[in-house]
Amino acid sequence: MTTWLKVTATCLQDITIGTGATRAFMSPTMDHVPGSTVRGALARAWRFKHGDGHPRFRDVFDGTVRFGPLRAIGSDVANQSVWGCKYHSDHGEPEYLDAAFACPHCGREGTVDPCPGCGVSPRVAPSMCGRPGERLKGTIMFGAQSTKLVTSTAIDPERMTALESSLFAREVFPRGTVFDGHIVGDPTLTALLKDFERIALGGRKSVLGAVQLAVEEVPAPLPAQPTGPVVLRTVSPTILVDHTGAPSVDLPAAFPVGVVADIWGGRLAADGTSGWHAASRLPKPGDVALAPGAVIALSGIDGHDLRRLLDEGIGLRRPEGFGWLEIVEGAWKPPAKPAVQEVQIDAVVVHRFGPLTRPERKWLAGWLRVPREWDDSHYFAALWETATGKNLNPRKREMVRELLEATLPGDRTALASELERV
Ligand SMILES: [Zn+2]
Numbered sequence: 001m002t003t004w005l006k007v008t009a010t011c012l013q014d015i016t017i018g019t020g021a022t023r024a025f026m027s028p029t030m031d032h033v034p035g036s037t038v039r040g041a042l043a044r045a046w047r048f049k050h051g052d053g054h055p056r057f058r059d060v061f062d063g064t065v066r067f068g069p070l071r072a073i074g075s076d077v078a079n080q081s082v083w084g085c086k087y088h089s090d091h092g093e094p095e096y097l098d099a100a101f102a103c104p105h106c107g108r109e110g111t112v113d114p115c116p117g118c119g120v121s122p123r124v125a126p127s128m129c130g131r132p133g134e135r136l137k138g139t140i141m142f143g144a145q146s147t148k149l150v151t152s153t154a155i156d157p158e159r160m161t162a163l164e165s166s167l168f169a170r171e172v173f174p175r176g177t178v179f180d181g182h183i184v185g186d187p188t189l190t191a192l193l194k195d196f197e198r199i200a201l202g203g204r205k206s207v208l209g210a211v212q213l214a215v216e217e218v219p220a221p222l223p224a225q226p227t228g229p230v231v232l233r234t235v236s237p238t239i240l241v242d243h244t245g246a247p248s249v250d251l252p253a254a255f256p257v258g259v260v261a262d263i264w265g266g267r268l269a270a271d272g273t274s275g276w277h278a279a280s281r282l283p284k285p286g287d288v289a290l291a292p293g294a295v296i297a298l299s300g301i302d303g304h305d306l307r308r309l310l311d312e313g314i315g316l317r318r319p320e321g322f323g324w325l326e327i328v329e330g331a332w333k334p335p336a337k338p339a340v341q342e343v344q345i346d347a348v349v350v351h352r353f354g355p356l357t358r359p360e361r362k363w364l365a366g367w368l369r370v371p372r373e374w375d376d377s378h379y380f381a382a383l384w385e386t387a388t389g390k391n392l393n394p395r396k397r398e399m400v401r402e403l404l405e406a407t408l409p410g411d412r413t414a415l416a417s418e419l420e421r422v
């Protein structure tokens with residue numbers, strides 16, 4: 001038996017999800033949070049809370065618990081079963097036609113190839129606004145502009161002016177953006193993931209931002225209609241191998257139970273499979289993967305097998321969220337613009353230096369003014385070894401850690417000045 005957790009993450013700061021593709025002074029963000037990033041962030045929070053050597057660490061972060069991708073509210077994976085109108089002009093016509101549910105030519109319900117209604121295959125591009133439609137590609141689509149570009153400069157501490165040619169830019173999801181997704185696994189292990197209210201999200205070598213986390217137990221996301229054929233889709237890249245262990249793109253073979261009645265997929269993922277191995281702290285190379293948004297109609301599968309399929313996903317590296325499956329309840333629609341919601345931003349972020357005393361702020365500023373290599377395993381250990389660092393209580397340490405993790409290397413001097421001013 002497994003437990004499903006729903007994870008809701010609210011950005012308390014602007015956040016860049018690292019792609020590893022950072023160019024000199026410009027860091028783009030990924031358009032979602034991969035499961036591997038969620039896992040890495042929780043593992044970091046865990047280490048900070050429990051220290052190294054907790055007996056369940058490996059079971060939770062390097063075992064069967066699966067960390068799914070998080071998507072921003074108001075975004076969705078574009079299913080590959082959908083024909084889209086490339087230059088949509090006639091608003092009396094549909095902009096999207098989902099061939100997993102109806103014939104894109106005559107609208108007849110069902111997915112028989114060729115269509116018994118009009119005799120044309122649903123795999124032939126329908127005419128949309130007078131041109132051939134185009135299949136969607138499994139990318140993330142947004143209902144509204146969701147990211148923005150933030151630039152900052154390094155400050156010359158002597159003159160308090162911007163240092164020349166030290167401009168940094170990064171693409172961010174702004175503070176207040178809400179992401180959600182799931183974690184699934186053994187109840188005794190997932191129970192240990194419920195009490196993290198705050199984590200730092202980002203990516204390898206990128207700046208981290210604080211996120212407020214809500215983790216709640218939810219029922220497994222089974223279909224509303226429990227009988228009959230079921231339509232599934234992948235929402236993350238899927239890495240398949242054949243029986244000899246060689247890379248494979250044979251998606252139907254990944255479904256050993258039920259009958260694959262229809263399949264829309266086969267695109268290769270452009271990127272997104274390289275990751276970070278939490279336990280060994282080493283980067284992992286990328287694998288050949290199928291793009292998200294693959295749509296599979298399965299018949300002859302019972303509720304028990306379907307639950308197992310959703311629990312376990314398909315392919316390799318499933319604990320990192322690869323091969324994550326979702327039920328598709330109806331024809332795909334483009335994501336709606338997210339409703340503007342009142343987001344409660346934690347007070348600690350508003351009062352950036354919260355409970356730090358004046359001497360503590362001076363100490364931290366002094367530390368920041370000395371250039372140092374940012375090294376996850378040594379940076380904070382050395383900071384806590386200093387005379388003032390030794391005496392910080394856990395709450396202050398957590399605050400300092402979050403503050404530093406959320407500050408770009410080029411912004412550290414500016415932060416030091418700010419600490420000395422207030
Ligand atoms: Zn059109």
Ligand SMILES: [Zn+2]
Pocket residue numbers: 103104105106107108115116117118119120
């Ligand atoms: Zn038809």
